[in-house]
Amino acid sequence: MRVSRLMLVTLRDDPAEAEIASHKLLLRAGYMRRLAPGIFAYLPLLWRVLQKVSAIVREEMAAVDALETLLPQLQPADLWRRSGRWDGYTAGEGIMFHLVDRQERSLGLGPTHEEVVTELAADLLRSYRQLPVCLYQIQTKFRDEIRPRFGLMRGREFIMKDAYSFHADEACLQRTYAAMDRAYRRIFERCGLRAVAVEADSGAIGGSASQEFMVTAEAGEDLILASPDGRYAANQERAVSLPAASVPLEAGPCRSLATPGQSSIEDLCTAHGFDPTQTLKVLLLLARFAAAPPRGVLVCLRGDQQLNDVKLANAVTARCSDAGALLEIVPLQAEHLATDLSGDAGSVPFGFLGPHLEDPPLRNGDARAVAVPLLRLVDASAAELETFVCGANRIDAHLVGARWGELCPLPEVVDLRAAQPGERCLHDPSQRLEAARGIEVGHIFQLGRKYSEALEARFTNEAGSDEALWMGCYGIGVSRLAQAAVEQHHDADGIRWPVAIAPYTVIIVIASSQDAVQVALAEQLYGRLLRAGIDVLLDDRPERAGVKFKDADLIGIPWRLVVGRAAGDGKVELVDRSGGTGKRELTADAALEELVQSLGLQVASP
């Protein structure tokens, strides 16, 4: 391809809309343009990258016997209502775009396809003889992101590879899950990415086990916690650790302490010399649901610990399964007592809460606001304290030396704390968690029977009885992966694409387009590289050599062949964009030979 015909427009300055390097570079180097927030046109160079990534994905999917298909993007609301996800995906913070068609039927724009594929399986799969089977597609997905940002990293329209497997039993699901794990590692390696597999939260997709693949990069939105020995890595949403040991509290009976205005743990400890590990952090929250009135939640953590919102949401969802989708959990404010819980605002001593807080005295003035006791949960860090300091449930007063069992019964113990870098690992307490930032590019799930039971996708097993299918699902963010590659592979001059996913492998730059000798040699090399099957660009634009070199570096083609003054002697300059072999003057034949060999191809005759 000739650069003059490529509709290439590069920008000198960073666009104001971009915050991170890869987003800036993809815009500056003419790979994409923004049409609306989180919505991009993929220009020809980017499309080639995406096609190369897709080709690698297709090869590896075929290698694990997955069948390519294409499922609808418009999905009937009824299907999502049957799986119980319509409300959660469309109300409140729900991220599914949705519309009403001319027949007044609601449709969602697919962010994911568990419902559709399960409906299809219910139709097509009848017998264990058809199993296992795996379908996948590479398709544009939609998410109405609250804050679209970072270009393709968190867009509202993006390309995913999503695969769905069906099995007669859990062991078979686990084998496919393991095969997908290996396929994913091969895909990221072949794309030239450094990626790590981490334990992950299954989120709105659900299921029993899931694992994310993270491309490590400073600009990553996810925090990864990993052990130095490499045996443990998890997304912070999911990570576990041993908290620091607590400082024992001086023995003695439980006593009241005047703590005027000391409503934070920091103020309390400063005023009285307590260590935060001796205190209890008591949080009063409000959970809202799609199909039930809001419910108060009382959470106890050790004073030095932070709440992990994802763990809490999972714990609440599991304990309120009849309430419909969990829409949000927010700190409970005085005004909620009046509006949502119909309680008495004056009765809750915010800032001085203790675990023995009584259920707020609810009024039943509103038929919908049924009196429901607080959901009480305690993290292990707090449950293990023998004695502790906590609020007295009276303004300006705390208790010192309180004990579980005496003060109140121990609530249900659940892992709710956020693991932190530097904490000891569970599998080997001599190791301490290290932090890294990552970009999630893949996520694989053992779904189990969540969807097949909800949508009645059943088969006849070998024994002749009827049961629900076992399912797995496996996603790769194809467009996100392309940008993650840029985030991991760039320098001050521009992108440095890994060869396997570069839009073109070689760029021939004619230093002076007025020089007939240079043009002739460049054209000859261009033809030979094309015939050798190499993806080659010829920069034939009537621009200064410096402009063309800058553009070649910016768009990040792995190899640059400069045809300049030495063309008369049949010599060219070969430049390795990765910096590996530097800049060398070679005869045209030698340069061609080296290129072709390094790319594993056959050299073409002149």
Added chain:
Amino acid sequence: MRVSRLMLVTLRDDPAEAEIASHKLLLRAGYMRRLAPGIFAYLPLLWRVLQKVSAIVREEMAAVDALETLLPQLQPADLWRRSGRWDGYTAGEGIMFHLVDRQERSLGLGPTHEEVVTELAADLLRSYRQLPVCLYQIQTKFRDEIRPRFGLMRGREFIMKDAYSFHADEACLQRTYAAMDRAYRRIFERCGLRAVAVEADSGAIGGSASQEFMVTAEAGEDLILASPDGRYAANQERAVSLPAASVPLEAGPCRSLATPGQSSIEDLCTAHGFDPTQTLKVLLLLARFAAAPPRGVLVCLRGDQQLNDVKLANAVTARCSDAGALLEIVPLQAEHLATDLSGDAGSVPFGFLGPHLEDPPLRNGDARAVAVPLLRLVDASAAELETFVCGANRIDAHLVGARWGELCPLPEVVDLRAAQPGERCLHDPSQRLEAARGIEVGHIFQLGRKYSEALEARFTNEAGSDEALWMGCYGIGVSRLAQAAVEQHHDADGIRWPVAIAPYTVIIVIASSQDAVQVALAEQLYGRLLRAGIDVLLDDRPERAGVKFKDADLIGIPWRLVVGRAAGDGKVELVDRSGGTGKRELTADAALEELVQSLGLQVASP
């Protein structure tokens, strides 16, 4: 691929949802499943067909220097408002799905991409040096069809190839349009389709010239009118012809005729012995617009002629350019006079209208219903009548011997009649139009500057001044093409795919899966065909041979290799699904040699 792993489910009976052969066959043969009206899941077999069609399209697009890209499916309403198409595409009969995002911004789901690509061109194209350039994409498009039907023929979600070219002048646009015409003919030919190019109406896309490509088939929704010499072919929406000569009316002055209850041309002619060609058909219609009050339209045709709705809509749109999008044209009823035109219902003598009808006496009681004179148009067939019979604008009365100029001025003459099969051709009146039905699979347009002017996509020309880009656009219905191929290539037993777009080229059927000799030979042939690069299916299912033969015919694989009783002698049966070479027993080697040669490949050793 082994059929046992293909998730193949064929149906014995025609599904109730399908009306035409191709729709029935694609469902029965396991190519697709309906998720919602007009929305289908493309199963693995169909996806392979679509990929083969797409590969041919990509090769031919590359051959005309078009660059592949991918543009957003979600498109901002503002962009469509700037081109003036938002209302026409979303209000009334508008076919664009649209939604409101969480920021309360309206977005449409792209049925086409003129706006998006023109916006991109405005951003990227600055100089004539960058021109011409052509971008294309293969993408799922959306249309909220009023009556989705015929499977992929008129779906609500479907795959299109759409290309857009940009030029410095009209001559260059015409060259690319001609190159696309040739590329389209190659594409359809390579896909094994009989397709004809016909003159077409440009519809909601607009522009100066357009041509459709029709796959001829009885089930086609479009009527094509063509001359036997092949020099003229057009969609009936657009077709022109010479109407039959009119029978001259007896000479004499204009006189009134009592015609009690004779409100139709048929009744009038029967009662008084007139020929319909002597009469005037006067139609009173109401046009509704997005940005203006409705307007009355008076149309005169010769009595034997039919109105062509598409021609009328184009004529009205061109003459009411300030009224915003034309939403619909409906026969004007008495009640419209009161509601829409604020006129006097009693003043219009429906059934006895003459061209000299005065503008309905409008009342200005409603501020929006401004008094606008009727838009008066006459078709050439009526304009050419020297004298004619027409309504007297009084109930139960006509005029005989009326003349243009005497009765009233001749309205603007516009081609408004529907050409009919059997009428004489304009280019050669000795030829008569023949009718055929077709399925539109492609449409190419010279857009001119309609979009570039509306969206200010301008460039600097060679003389250094600024002007709007010239544009063309070029569509192929990829998923519709796949179904059109089935409509054109099937028999009572099932589909007969053209080799180039068949999901697999060869199917090996093991007559008895219990027979080790048959299995061994089949597996050997399967491996050799795979290594030769042939797309081959192995039907390894433990089914009866008859079931497998029926399925092979139904799914329509071009070549069937049956490994049966003669396997012990190294012999197989080779069956050509198209029926060309019949059913023959050959040695395995000879069968392989013949297959490989007929497909133009190299034979692989055992």
